Amino acid sequence: MDNPLELLSTAELRARRSIKWRAYDRDVLPLWVAEMDTPLAPAIAAALTAAIARGDTGYAHPGRLAEAFAGFAQRRHGGWLPDPGRMRLIPDVNTGIAAVLPLVTGPGSAVVINTPAYPPFTRTITAVGRRVVASPLRRDENTGEYALDLDRLADDLARRDVSAYLLCHPHNPTGLVASRADLMTIADLASAHDVQVIVDEIHAPLCYPGVSFTPFTSLPHAAADGAVAFVSPSKAWHLPGLKAALALAPGDAGWATLRSVPPDHGAGILGVIAGEAAYTASDDWLDALLAGLDDNRRLLATLLTERLPGAGYRPPDATYLAWLDLRALGLGDDPAAVLLDRGRVALSAGPAFGAPGLGFARLNFATSAARLAEAVDRMAVAVE
Numbered sequence: 168m169d170n171p172l173e174l175l176s177t178a179e180l181r182a183r184r185s186i187k188w189r190a191y192d193r194d195v196l197p198l199w200v201a202e203m204d205t206p207l208a209p210a211i212a213a214a215l216t217a218a219i220a221r222g223d224t225g226y227a228h229p230g231r232l233a234e235a236f237a238g239f240a241q242r243r244h245g246g247w248l249p250d251p252g253r254m255r256l257i258p259d260v261n262t263g264i265a266a267v268l269p270l271v272t273g274p275g276s277a278v279v280i281n282t283p284a285y286p287p288f289t290r291t292i293t294a295v296g297r298r299v300v301a302s303p304l305r306r307d308e309n310t311g312e313y314a315l316d317l318d319r320l321a322d323d324l325a326r327r328d329v330s331a332y333l334l335c336h337p338h339n340p341t342g343l344v345a346s347r348a349d350l351m352t353i354a355d356l357a358s359a360h361d362v363q364v365i366v367d368e369i370h371a372p373l374c375y376p377g378v379s380f381t382p383f384t385s386l387p388h389a390a391a392d393g394a395v396a397f398v399s400p401s402k403a404w405h406l407p408g409l410k411a412a413l414a415l416a417p418g419d420a421g422w423a424t425l426r427s428v429p430p431d432h433g434a435g436i437l438g439v440i441a442g443e444a445a446y447t448a449s450d451d452w453l454d455a456l457l458a459g460l461d462d463n464r465r466l467l468a469t470l471l472t473e474r475l476p477g478a479g480y481r482p483p484d485a486t487y488l489a490w491l492d493l494r495a496l497g498l499g500d501d502p503a504a505v506l507l508d509r510g511r512v513a514l515s516a517g518p519a520f521g522a523p524g525l526g527f528a529r530l531n532f533a534t535s536a537a538r539l540a541e542a543v544d545r546m547a548v549a550v551e
Contacts (some may be wrong), residue, residue: 514530
């Protein structure tokens with residue numbers, strides 16, 4: 168199958184109505200928000216076309232999205248087969264987090280997140296009346312490699328005001344995939360301090376060859392039994408605007424929480440239909456995408472070495488997001504703002520991800536090789 172990242176021209180992409188291509192002026196090359204520059208997988212396009220033809224645009228029924236995900240998880244996550252009967256349809260991951268947090272935490276209590284952190288996490292946590300405790304990842308300043316700082320995390324989870332830990336796995340923006348051993352340590356800490364674990368696993372389908380992904384709720388541990396996880400086909404198959412995700416709690420304790428979440432009719436029926444096609448009939452497309460993304464994450468390293476040797480970058484283990492250390496380039500705390508102004512290339516602002524994001528920017532490399540090269544050229548011109 169052809170590389171999906173190479174099938175659309177820039178002119179075709181600029182005709183899109185999505186925020187990625189409409190938020191900035193037409194002379195800006197956008198590599199910021201997590202949308203991919205791909206057409207839909209053929210099975211998804213066919214399912215949606217058929218739905219539109221029959222006018223199937225009413226309120227969403229869960230359909231067989233849960234069963235479809237369970238089958239995908241069994242194929243792609245080491246034979247793990249979660250129970251479809253212990254999943255709930257939700258519009259998106261952040262909506263699910265906002266629904267679950269009030270059920271497992273008290274007003275004014277604190278939720279731990281690993282920084283740099285996906286910015287909507289902070290907004291969601293504070294919107295439901297909880298406080299954020301930032302637990303920074305550990306970064307090797309020589310290699311740029313990130314890892315969980317388990318000692319710091321132990322201290323943070325031991326705080327008396329902390330009642331939950333929101334684990335982003337794979338991690339956005341660094342692309343870190345935790346080992347099974349580290350996940351078991353997290354489970355031990357959560358149990359020891361009676362902390363609820365909530366897991367965002369939306370990027371799990373986007374792990375690269377040689378990287379082993381372990382779903383947190385698959386662990387044989389009491390903390391996993393009580394955990395609630397969130398998944399969605401939106402990132403891996405370019406479906407964020409269709410609004411369909413799943414909350415899952417395979418363990419008895421987690422399901423006792425999840426089944427009490429009030430029904431939410433905000434999910435989209437087209438998202439359910441597309442998700443079923445993604446999880447059941449689009450593995451080959453996903454494999455072609457991953458091959459193209461793997462090429463791009465390596466190409467970006469070469470381009471930066473040649474054109475911006477002062478930029479720090481380690482190819483991620485998962486996701487199509489590059490976390491760039493631009494502190495040595497003299498662009499200030501928010502390099503993305505300077506690169507937008509001088510180079511007309513849009514990246515995500517590092518400071519929005521918390522204090523560890525000062526001097527950093529996030530680049531979305533889910534685009535063609537030519538557009539990726541153009542983006543680095545624009546960045547180099549901006550610096551020069």
